Amino acid sequence: MNIRTAGRRHRGTSRRRAITTLSAAALLVAAFAGPASAQSDAGTVTVVHGVPDLTVDVYVNGDLTLEDFEPGTITDPLELPAGDYDVEIRPADEDPESDPAISGSAAVEAGANASLVAHLDADGEPTLSAFANDTSDIGAGDARVTVRHTAAAPAVDILADGSAIVSGLANPDEAVTEVPAGTYEVAVAPEGTTDAVLGPTDLTLEEGVNHIVYAIGSLDDDNLDLLVQTISGLHSSPEDVPAGTGGMADDAMPTWLVAMTAAAAAGAVAAGGRLVYARARS
Amino acid sequence: MLVVSLVLATSTPIVWELMTPPRDAGALPVAEGTASPELVTADAGDGSAAAREDGATRPAGDIAAPDGITVAAEPLPATRSARIGDLDQAPAKIPERLRIPELDIAAPIVAVGVEDDGEMEVPEDVGDVGWYRYGPTPGEPGAAVIAGHVDSRQQGRGAFFDLRRLDVGARVNVTDSAGDVQRFDVVARRTYDKASLPADMLFSRTGPSQLVLITCGGDFDRGAGSYRDNVVIYAQPSSASGRR
Numbered sequence: 013m014n015i016r017t018a019g020r021r022h023r024g025t026s027r028r029r030a031i032t033t034l035s036a037a038a039l040l041v042a043a044f045a046g047p048a049s050a051q052s053d054a055g056t057v058t059v060v061h062g063v064p065d066l067t068v069d070v071y072v073n074g075d076l077t078l079e080d081f082e083p084g085t086i087t088d089p090l091e092l093p094a095g096d097y098d099v100e101i102r103p104a105d106e107d108p109e110s111d112p113a114i115s116g117s118a119a120v121e122a123g124a125n126a127s128l129v130a131h132l133d134a135d136g137e138p139t140l141s142a143f144a145n146d147t148s149d150i151g152a153g154d155a156r157v158t159v160r161h162t163a164a165a166p167a168v169d170i171l172a173d174g175s176a177i178v179s180g181l182a183n184p185d186e187a188v189t190e191v192p193a194g195t196y197e198v199a200v201a202p203e204g205t206t207d208a209v210l211g212p213t214d215l216t217l218e219e220g221v222n223h224i225v226y227a228i229g230s231l232d233d234d235n236l237d238l239l240v241q242t243i244s245g246l247h248s249s250p251e252d253v254p255a256g257t258g259g260m261a262d263d264a265m266p267t268w269l270v271a272m273t274a275a276a277a278a279g280a281v282a283a284g285g286r287l288v289y290a291r292a293r294s
Numbered sequence: 295m296l297v298v299s300l301v302l303a304t305s306t307p308i309v310w311e312l313m314t315p316p317r318d319a320g321a322l323p324v325a326e327g328t329a330s331p332e333l334v335t336a337d338a339g340d341g342s343a344a345a346r347e348d349g350a351t352r353p354a355g356d357i358a359a360p361d362g363i364t365v366a367a368e369p370l371p372a373t374r375s376a377r378i379g380d381l382d383q384a385p386a387k388i389p390e391r392l393r394i395p396e397l398d399i400a401a402p403i404v405a406v407g408v409e410d411d412g413e414m415e416v417p418e419d420v421g422d423v424g425w426y427r428y429g430p431t432p433g434e435p436g437a438a439v440i441a442g443h444v445d446s447r448q449q450g451r452g453a454f455f456d457l458r459r460l461d462v463g464a465r466v467n468v469t470d471s472a473g474d475v476q477r478f479d480v481v482a483r484r485t486y487d488k489a490s491l492p493a494d495m496l497f498s499r500t501g502p503s504q505l506v507l508i509t510c511g512g513d514f515d516r517g518a519g520s521y522r523d524n525v526v527i528y529a530q531p532s533s534a535s536g537r538r
Contacts, residue, residue: 059371077370077371078370078371079370082375084375084377085375085376086373086376087372088374151412152412153408153412153428193407193428213378213379219428225378226376237377237378239377240377240378247428247499249494249496251412252412252413252414252491253416254413254416254510254520255416255441255443255452255509255521255524256443256444256446256452256509256510256511257445257447258444258445258446258447258452259445259447259514259519260444260450260451261455261511261514261521262512262521263458263511263512263513264513269310272306273303273306274303279298279299279303280299280300283295283296283299284296287296
């Protein structure tokens with residue numbers, strides 16, 4: 013994979029000029045009722061930077077919250093009290109009073125686990141999208157894969173070990189699936205084809221973990237890449253531990269011993285009876 | 295005749311009972327019936343979540359939400375690369391050999407997972423024991439689970455045939471692929487009806503480090519070809535641990 017290094021040479025020039033100010037689109041983070049948060053009045057938000065070549069500062073409700081936020085990086089999960097937040101993104105070190113490159117508002121709902129993603133839309137314009145993350149339990153032995161199309165590219169198929177596990181995914185949609193944990197060779201190909209535009213690359217899907225994969229960048233600029241966010245701790249326990257079929261360790265008294273004991277008891281009764289009878293006769 | 299019969303009839307069950315190890319012994323490190331809390335947590339990556347709580351990074355000041363909510367001063371959140379090529383994957387060391395001197399057990403450890411029906415996989419060869427590879431390795435936080443056969447109809451006695459007799463205080467050694475030995479001391483033995491196996495506690499991935507050994511035991515159901523109970527040994531890291 014040499015995609016990672018592509019397109020970095022014009023950092024901060026052409027891309028910065030291309031940025032337009034988006035109107036404040038309301039980003040509703042769907043409530044995801046569940047045990048996602050220890051505090052019932054807070055939500056969890058992870059911020060993902062998927063706009064190539066643009067190091068930014070992120071302001072939340074007017075305060076600098078992320079400084080020099082690099083493309084291809086994500087934050088640790090942030091616990092935020094439920095409520096509405098205004099998000100403004102400016103090129104790094106730009107005047108905080110200047111017009112933001114990207115702006116939007118996000119509604120954080122109690123108990124929700126969401127990702128706020130700065131990325132390119134299908135036409136290559138920077139935008140913000142909010143996704144609700146699936147934090148429900150995963151069956152023992154399995155891994156969850158969430159694929160989000162956040163790149164300036166047409167609809168794609170996601171291939172794992174050569175066959176499509178997701179078909180026809182378009183920007184800004186997502187697909188969620190569960191597969192046995194293990195290492196897969198993943199690739200991204202234009203819908204209906206197997207000609208990889210990204211990958212193939214090995215991806216180890218860990219058990220009990222939701223792997224959220226973002227396709228970012230631009231097909232035209234030849235800087236497509238994959239980012240991965242993980243949410244762990246969603247595992248389940250095995251249901252049973254079957255560890256014996258022989259019966260040799262059965263600690264109940266074996267049948268022959270039970271029979272012997274019964275015979276001895278019967279013998280005692282008989283002998284006692286005869287004794288009593290003999291006593292009575294004499 | 296009377297005396298002999300009486301002695302036999304009464305003493306046999308008593309002697310049998312005395313010869314049979316008690317189902318339970320010792321005290322559990324965690325109160326019974328209370329599984330360790332398994333909160334859903336997102337990956338902190340480089341452990342920077344802890345750093346955040348320590349206030350190691352600088353605060354961004356209060357965030358005043360539009361509707362009057364004031365967010366407590368939060369340090370700037372840590373960030374890390376999410377590029378697929380930068381992912382840190384594959385655990386370094388895995389357990390390879392289990393020794394329990396008191397029972398003369400020396401068994402190879404194989405990494406096992408889950409069967410299609412949701413049961414824990416147990417090694418085919420009854421002389422091997424299986425480490426649940428999705429859980430922690432021995433010595434890491436949480437419960438490292440190693441299961442082995444008590445016996446099998448085809449192969450006879452398994453590595454854990456005598457596990458139900460293992461006493462509190464016994465030593466259990468686990469050697470990993472790097473040759474390091476982790477030493478554990480048995481703190482409790484429990485026999486659970488399979489229907490009420492506290493799986494979430496046994497397979498806990500958080501909480502203090504412990505080693506959990508599991509096999510079968512109790513009454514054998516000949517119709518089903520399986521034991522009714524699971525025998526579980528709980529062990530904690532010895533204070534003295536190190537290289538062999």
